[in-house]
Amino acid sequence: MRLYFIIMILLISEVSNALTHQYNGDKLHFDVSNKEHNRIKFGKLGITEVIGDPGNYLVVQDKASGNIFILPKLDIGKKFAISLVNPLGHVQDVECFVKDIPGQFLDVIIQSTIDKESVIIADMLSNMIKGEKGKYYVEKWNRKIDHDPCFELLQEHSYKFGNLMGVILRVKNISGNSLTLKEKDFERIFERTKAITISDRILDNREVTYVYIITEFEGGNDR
Numbered sequence: 001m002r003l004y005f006i007i008m009i010l011l012i013s014e015v016s017n018a019l020t021h022q023y024n025g026d027k028l029h030f031d032v033s034n035k036e037h038n039r040i041k042f043g044k045l046g047i048t049e050v051i052g053d054p055g056n057y058l059v060v061q062d063k064a065s066g067n068i069f070i071l072p073k074l075d076i077g078k079k080f081a082i083s084l085v086n087p088l089g090h091v092q093d094v095e096c097f098v099k100d101i102p103g104q105f106l107d108v109i110i111q112s113t114i115d116k117e118s119v120i121i122a123d124m125l126s127n128m129i130k131g132e133k134g135k136y137y138v139e140k141w142n143r144k145i146d147h148d149p150c151f152e153l154l155q156e157h158s159y160k161f162g163n164l165m166g167v168i169l170r171v172k173n174i175s176g177n178s179l180t181l182k183e184k185d186f187e188r189i190f191e192r193t194k195a196i197t198i199s200d201r202i203l204d205n206r207e208v209t210y211v212y213i214i215t216e217f218e219g220g221n222d223r
Helices: 002-016 115-131
Strands: 019-023 028-033 040-041 049-054 057-062 067-072 077-085 091-099 105-110 138-143 151-173 193-198 208-221
Touching: 028 040, 028 067, 028 105, 040 091, 049 057, 067 077, 067 091, 115 151, 115 193, 115 208
Parallel strands: 019 105, 028 091, 040 105
Antiparallel strands: 040 067, 049 077, 057 067, 077 091, 138 151, 151 208, 193 208
16 A cells, blocks of 8 residues: 555656647757656657767666656756657757756657558667567668768668568768768668668767668568
8 A cells, every 4th residue: 555655656746747748840948857867758659869968967768668767967057958869750859957856757749640650660660770680571781882972881781571671771981070960861872761760970980880761662561
């Protein structure tokens, strides 16, 4: 009975400290606790990437739910910015203000019907990033792709399911300078690109990262 009472207090506390927002692409202002973890949820598919200055905060990701828990490293009155990315490429910019308050909960709701294809895309991306086969037909490749003189691109694997194909690209910066990678750098490599996830966005010269691309192709089947 006592354990049940404690759980109910925690649930009521989180609900009372909840900020619910309908996703529309606008930047959010979010008051965060300086002493307790603050939970952020971004749609039903979860958060795949947090972009910001890690010197300003500590972040822990719950891989099961896709939620993140963030704890500021800054003093009360300071602020920091983060950008949240979900598997379908939606980006939510959040400006966080550090205050002496209990832990907060931010729930960003995406009001769009998540169809079967979107769920498959999110699951395929997850398997590609983890290096797991899952339910997909996986092929190994060693194919160089000529696309941009700043990058050396090598297609290492492909994942297939129905009319969707996932491609794992090994990306090496050969520009001679540090580069910030963006989705638009890779969206024209294949026709009918559906989703892109970038492992590391800041890439120094000669450094390597991975980019995961989902495309649509004709003649697919449910292998």
